Amino acid sequence: MTERSYVEVNDLRRVFDVSKPWLNRVLEGGEKQYLKAVDGVSFNIAKGETFALVGESGSGKSTVARMVVGLLPPTSGEVIIDGISMSSRAALAERQRLRRRIQMIFQDPYASLNPRWQVDQIVAEPIRAFGLIDGEKDIAGRVGELLSFVGLHPADGKKYPHEFSGGQRQRIAIARALASNAEFIVCDEPTSALDVSVQAQILNLMRDLQDRLGLTYLFISHNLAVVRHMASRIGVMYLGRIVEISNGRELFSRPKHPYTRMLLDAVPDVGMTGRQRIPVSGEIPNPISPPSGCTFNPRCPFANERCVAEVPPLLGGVACHAIHEGRLGIDAAA
Numbered sequence: 001m002t003e004r005s006y007v008e009v010n011d012l013r014r015v016f017d018v019s020k021p022w023l024n025r026v027l028e029g030g031e032k033q034y035l036k037a038v039d040g041v042s043f044n045i046a047k048g049e050t051f052a053l054v055g056e057s058g059s060g061k062s063t064v065a066r067m068v069v070g071l072l073p074p075t076s077g078e079v080i081i082d083g084i085s086m087s088s089r090a091a092l093a094e095r096q097r098l099r100r101r102i103q104m105i106f107q108d109p110y111a112s113l114n115p116r117w118q119v120d121q122i123v124a125e126p127i128r129a130f131g132l133i134d135g136e137k138d139i140a141g142r143v144g145e146l147l148s149f150v151g152l153h154p155a156d157g158k159k160y161p162h163e164f165s166g167g168q169r170q171r172i173a174i175a176r177a178l179a180s181n182a183e184f185i186v187c188d189e190p191t192s193a194l195d196v197s198v199q200a201q202i203l204n205l206m207r208d209l210q211d212r213l214g215l216t217y218l219f220i221s222h223n224l225a226v227v228r229h230m231a232s233r234i235g236v237m238y239l240g241r242i243v244e245i246s247n248g249r250e251l252f253s254r255p256k257h258p259y260t261r262m263l264l265d266a267v268p269d270v271g272m273t274g275r276q277r278i279p280v281s282g283e284i285p286n287p288i289s290p291p292s293g294c295t296f297n298p299r300c301p302f303a304n305e306r307c308v309a310e311v312p313p314l315l316g317g318v319a320c321h322a323i324h325e326g327r328l329g330i331d332a333a334a
């Protein structure tokens with residue numbers, strides 16, 4: 001690839017020390033314990049594209065999101081946004097300029113909005129913090145414009161977050177994210193706490209804003225139907241790794257990895273007719289002591305000795321020995 005992607009995530013890893021306190025370890029004789037929350041994740045996002053990460057709870061999606069926006073330092077690996085490395089110390093000033101262009105939207109909009117501030121103060125805060133507009137009148141004008149942008153009324157600026165519904169609060173959070181003229185928005189389960197009908201409105205608003213403003217999204221969800229609606233490319237995560245990465249259409253019509261098939265089979269309305277279904281079985285293992293080899297092997301109906309011994313590399317967009325060996329067909333409908 002000669003042309004650089006807007007977002008490049010290279011071999012990102014994050015280990016958490018989850019040991020008991022030192023004194024307990026001395027008295028009880030325990031070892032230090034480490035949890036690999038993210039274990040070598042790589043992906044690219046083109047400008048104006050939506051890339052989604054999907055996977056069960058605990059697969060490492062939020063940890064990736066926090067590292068991508070710079071809220072959490074990686075143990076190793078690199079995030080490059082518009083050619084600027086988020087981790088190089090030399091480029092501090094450049095990184096600070098980049099901060100303005102990257103925003104994050106969380107699952108619980110109420111927790112991310114200051115309850116004591118009026119909505120117009122909340123939305124104006126990034127404008128003031130980054131010194132984007134001078135003069136109170138112009139700031140107020142811009143805040144009114146942003147509120148209209150997300151489907152609220154400029155007069156709503158005089159209210160407090162608790163006076164709004166969950167969906168409206170997420171609109172406020174989006175207006176605040178846009179206030180800094182953000183280009184890249186990381187959305188971590190942005191609609192998971194909302195009613196289904198409201199979810200659709202917020203997702204449509206996000207798509208509409210993307211078209212109008214050319215936004216780039218990293219979209220995180222455990223919900224495949226939501227991801228299908230939003231993303232052009234999707235990475236499926238399992239225990240800290242991407243096990244399959246492909247464009248949305250292909251992932252839903254010809255899923256390769258047994259875990260992806262299992263996830264799709266759990267959702268009746270996005271299932272593929274005619275294909276043999278893999279029943280959902282087992283639970284995600286304890287990430288402190290993950291299974292050897294392919295970490296999906298205890299749940300996989302196609303596992304053999306090699307799967308227990310060797311970690312499958314991500315080749316051709318899928319990390320599965322059975323697919324690489326041709327033991328498992330890609331189009332299981334055939």
Ligand SMILES: Nc1ncnc2c1ncn2[C@@H]1O[C@H](COP(=O)(O)OP(=O)(O)OP(=O)(O)O)[C@@H](O)[C@H]1O
Nearest residue numbers: 016018037056057058059060061062063064222287
């Ligand atoms: N600060 C932390 N300290 C220790 N362990 C952590 C920390 N943050 C996350 N983890 C662990 O890392 C793993 C990945 O967590 P993460 O929150 O990234 O998953 P997720 O895919 O976002 O899950 P969910 O769908 O529940 O939000 C989990 O096992 C979690 O317990």
Ligand code: SF4
Nearest residue numbers: 294300307320321322
């Ligand atoms: S590598 Fe083996 S255990 Fe892992 S998904 Fe493929 S067949 Fe199943």
Ligand SMILES: [Mg+2]
Nearest residue numbers: 061062063188
């Ligand atoms: Mg999460």
